[in-house]
Amino acid sequence: MEEIEKINEENTTETCEKKKKCNCNLCRWIVDGVLAVAVIVLYILYFCCPKTTHHTPSQNVVSTEPRSGEIIYINIDSVNANYELVDILTKDIEAEMSKQEAVFQNRQSALERKYNQFQQNYQSGVLTQIQIENAQQQLMQESENLKADYERVMGDLEARQAAALKQIADSVIIATKRINAERNASFIFSYQYGGQLLDADPSKDITNELLDILNEPFKSKKK
Numbered sequence: 001m002e003e004i005e006k007i008n009e010e011n012t013t014e015t016c017e018k019k020k021k022c023n024c025n026l027c028r029w030i031v032d033g034v035l036a037v038a039v040i041v042l043y044i045l046y047f048c049c050p051k052t053t054h055h056t057p058s059q060n061v062v063s064t065e066p067r068s069g070e071i072i073y074i075n076i077d078s079v080n081a082n083y084e085l086v087d088i089l090t091k092d093i094e095a096e097m098s099k100q101e102a103v104f105q106n107r108q109s110a111l112e113r114k115y116n117q118f119q120q121n122y123q124s125g126v127l128t129q130i131q132i133e134n135a136q137q138q139l140m141q142e143s144e145n146l147k148a149d150y151e152r153v154m155g156d157l158e159a160r161q162a163a164a165l166k167q168i169a170d171s172v173i174i175a176t177k178r179i180n181a182e183r184n185a186s187f188i189f190s191y192q193y194g195g196q197l198l199d200a201d202p203s204k205d206i207t208n209e210l211l212d213i214l215n216e217p218f219k220s221k222k223k
Contacts, residue, residue: 067186073200074176075207076192082211084218085171089164093157100153104146111142175213179206 080086118135121127127135176188183206191197191205 068184070183070185070204071187071189072180072183072185072204072206073189073191073197074172074210075205076190076195078207079172079211079214083168083172083214085214086168089168093161093164096157096160100157104150104153107146107149111139111146114142115139171214172210175210176206178213179209 118139121135122132180188188206189197189200191200191207
């Protein structure tokens with residue numbers, strides 16, 4: 001009986017931990033989504049600006065394509081708010097998260113009902129010793145399976161989130177690269193509320209041009 005009580009305590013604790021983990025994962029993913037787009041500028045500075053040929057100590061190569069000296073920037077908050085792919089991927093993952101939360105809550109509730117029924121049967125003395133041992137083993141196995149399935153599903157969702165963030169980052173890099181092919185800017189910065197850049201020349205903001213390129217495929221689909 002002590003083993004069964006232990007299972008109940010573990011299930012109750014795991015339920016609370018799972019709910020917290022679901023909520024923490026969801027909040028962390030949303031924050032990570034914003035941060036991931038914010039750090040895109042680090043990639044942009046490398047991939048999008050005209051490159052100076054790198055050289056080793058045995059080489060002394062000077063870039064044959066001088067930069068214009070222009071500094072331009074993108075508003076990361078606007079990209080997050082207006083890039084349709086961000087909205088699509090975020091809603092998709094949030095919907096799947098809600099679905100899985102419901103699935104595991106139902107499974108947890110079913111396991112608790114089985115435990116409560118077993119406890120009633122045990123206390124009423126209608127079970128043989130073999131039936132008690134079999135029920136204990138079954139409850140423990142179902143509890144372990146539930147935990148393993150939860151970890152697997154959460155791992156899959158985290159992998160999907162990582163792939164989504166990479167897809168967004170890659171698309172922004174490609175679009176910015178197209179813009180800078182004509183601008184030939186020396187530096188491309190990000191502009192984000194609460195960030196280090198407190199003010200900037202609006203004429204150097206390429207966010208709208210970037211969003212036009214990013215959202216172009218989605219406009220054609222709406223038609």
